[in-house]
Amino acid sequence: MKIDVIGSGSALSIIRNTSSILVTDNHEQRWLIDCGPTVPRALWQRCLDVNDIDVLYFTHIHPDHCAGLPVLLNRWKSFGRHKPLIIYCQPQQREILQQLVSMATWPVPEICFDIDWRDSQAQWQWQQWHLYTAATQHExxxxxxxIEVDGQALFYSGDGRPTEASSALMQGCDLAFQECAVSQPLPKESSHGDVVSCLALQQSLSLPVLGLYHCFDEEIANIEAIIAGHPQVFLSYDGLMLDLDLGVAVAKLT
Ligand SMILES: [Zn+2]
Known part of the structure; x- marks a missing residue:
């Protein structure tokens, strides 16, 4: 499994793209996880073919996680994508995403490729991928x-503070990404992660590699300072490419 960090920033970051990753398996099948407003241009800079992404997965529909959708689809329309696209999302959030799709095609209702809308479930299979979801604590x-594929396991939190259920999904992963907004402890009922609880989680689950992301710009320096002494934890960044076949050495990431 290869992971390309398209964006690692918080919703209003002025120095990082909005958070998103592109996951590629050993058969060149690709999932894009979330698509915020600055993600489309970052994708175009990678010179991918319009048919290269098979699936979009949305963790939730805050604009910093989905507002890039019409722009991305409009480009695929302009350059003649023909491969059917699968979009996974929560059923209650589909209608909003469909409105974004209609923006990409308006005034005509169709686009030049099929879109197959599917509900995110607790667990399912796509091709040889095994997928599992769990709610975080978020507004x-x-x-x-x-994601489990090619004998490897990856966890991506989307937005929100870890829960018992989401922590259980992290267990045994080769690599986990956890949203971490700030450097100071937040109240338990908070909608975001903090570095202190993330470090505790890494320890309690013995996670081999935990990447923190979606940090507020003004908190990044403090978070970096706090994790400096924790060799299994790193601060994710835009453009980071990881190949789980080669292993992930945190020392090389910082
Ligand atoms: Zn959110």
Whole structure:
């Protein structure tokens, strides 16, 4: 499994793209996880073919996680994508995403490729991928995702503070990404992660590699300072490419 960090920033970051990753398996099948407003241009800079992404997965529909959708689809329309696209999302959030799709095609209702809307479930299979979701604690329902393929496991939190259920999905992963807004402890009922609780989680689950992301710009320096002494934890960044076949050494990431 290869992971390309398209964006690692918080909703209003002025120095990082909005958070998103592109996951590629050993058969060149690709999932894009979330698509915020600055994600489309970052994708175009990678010179991918319009048919290269098979699936979009949305953790939730805050704008910083989905507002890039019409722009991305409009480009695929302009350059003649023909491969059917699968979009996974929470059923209650589909209608909003469909409105974004209609923006990409308006005034005509169709686009030049099929879009297959599917509900995110607690667990399912796509091709040889095994997917598992669990809710985090967030101001709107957010489903974190565990991907198992090619004998490897990846966790991506989307937005929100870890829950018992989302922490269970992290267990045994080769690599986990957890949203971490700030450097100071937040109240238990908070809608975001903090570095202290993330470090505790890494220890309690013995996670081999935990990447923190979606940090507020003004908190990044403090978070970096706090994790400096924790060799299993790193601060994710835009453009980071990881190949789980090669292993992930945190020392090389910082
Ligand atoms: Zn959110």
């Amino acid at each position: 709107m329902p957010n489903l974190s995702l565990r």
